[in-house]
Structure formats: structure tokens, C-alpha cells
Amino acid sequence: MSDSWEILRSECESCKACELHTTRTNCVFGTGNINADLLFVGEAPGDNEDKTGIPFVGRAGQLLDQYLYAVDIPRESVYIANILKCRPPKNRDPLPAEEDACMDFLRRQVKLIRPKIILCLGRIAAMRLIRPDYKITKEHGEWVQKGNFLITAVYHPALLLRDPRRKEEMLVDMKKIKEKLDQID
Numbered sequence: 805m806s807d808s809w810e811i812l813r814s815e816c817e818s819c820k821a822c823e824l825h826t827t828r829t830n831c832v833f834g835t836g837n838i839n840a841d842l843l844f845v846g847e848a849p850g851d852n853e854d855k856t857g858i859p860f861v862g863r864a865g866q867l868l869d870q871y872l873y874a875v876d877i878p879r880e881s882v883y884i885a886n887i888l889k890c891r892p893p894k895n896r897d898p899l900p901a902e903e904d905a906c907m908d909f910l911r912r913q914v915k916l917i918r919p920k921i922i923l924c925l926g927r928i929a930a931m932r933l934i935r936p937d938y939k940i941t942k943e944h945g946e947w948v949q950k951g952n953f954l955i956t957a958v959y960h961p962a963l964l965l966r967d968p969r970r971k972e973e974m975l976v977d978m979k980k981i982k983e984k985l986d987q988i989d
């Protein structure tokens with residue numbers, strides 16, 4: 805049977821493949837343009853996301869919106885998802901077993917969207933999608949070809965809220981991503 809957004813969302817919302825289903829308010833499936841050229845992948849929902857069921861709506865999400873606005877990428881033109889679809893308690897890092905249990909949803913989302921660029925938001929997503937030893941402070945903004953798409957990583961907006969000195973690097977990276985997006989359009 806071929807996959808569909810309806811099947812995927814319904815499986816995700818009823819998923820009990822890891823313990824996080826016991827503490828979630830909502831499964832945070834993903835949101836945006838299902839035909840997007842650019843797919844953002846963060847690590848996991850936070851408190852606001854768990855409450856609303858929508859990824860990147862808290863303070864970190866608002867900061868991400870500012871970068872999208874600054875480089876002229878409409879939020880509604882991209883798709884935004886996370887490695888984990890349910891919130892880890894107290895926003896702790898995802899456990900490897902939780903990532904393993906949840907990755908199939910993201911793989912299927914990628915197959916349905918067929919993006920040209922995947923942008924990892926933060927080190928956790930980069931370590932999962934690019935390389936386990938990925939060093940975000942050294943490698944952010946560098947392109948890697950993986951199969952049919954290009955992949956790169958930038959700092960997670962939550963980190964920028966804690967360490968605003970890195971905001972300028974983030975803007976440079978986001979401009980590069982916009983340029984690449986325009987080139988492959």
C-alpha cells in the first residue's frame with residue numbers, strides 16, 4: 805500500500821513506540837508546504853509545541869521566523885518537522901532509542917515531500933542526519949550531498965537565545981541557504 809499524509813499523521817498520533825507517548829499532550833507531526841524544496845528538521849518539540857501540536861511556535865520558533873523573514877523565505881513555503889514527534893520531559897536531549905523508534909516517520913515525510921534541501925536545526929538533528937560526529941560549531945553552513953538532496957546544518961534557534969553572539973553566523977548561513985535555494989529553483 806502506498807504511503808499518504810493521512811496514514812502517516814494518523815500512525816504518528818497513535819504511536820506508542822517509545823515511552824514519550826505517556827507524557828505528550830500532542831504528537832507534533834510537522835507543518836508547512838508538503839511540496840517544499842526546503843525541509844527544516846529540529847530535534848524535538850518543546851513545551852509550547854507540545855501544547856499546540858505545531859513545531860517551532862515558542863520563542864525559538866519566533867526567532868526562526870525572524871531569520872526566515874530576513875532572508876525572504878516565507879515560512880509557508882517550507883516544511884518544518886523534528887526528529888522526535890513527542891516532547892522529551894523537561895526538554896532533555898532525545899535518547900538514541902527514542903530517535904531510533906521515531907526516525908521512520910521522518911524518513912517517510914522526506915519521501916513524500918522530496919525536498920531539494922534539508923536544513924538541520926541544531927547539533928542533534930545534524931548528528932542524526934549528517935554524521936554522528938558532526939561538529940556544529942565548525943561545520944555549520946557547509947553543504948553535504950546525500951542521495952537526491954543537499955543537507956546542511958545551522959545553530960538551533962534555542963541556542964541563539966542563550967548565546968546571541970552566534971546570531972551573526974546564523975544570518976550568514978541563512979543567506980547562503982537562500983542563495984542555494986534560488987540557484988536550484
Ligand code: SF4
Pocket residue numbers: 816819820821822823824825831888889890902905906
Ligand atoms: S516520540 Fe516518536 S516513536 Fe516515540 S511515541 Fe512519539 S511518535 Fe512514537
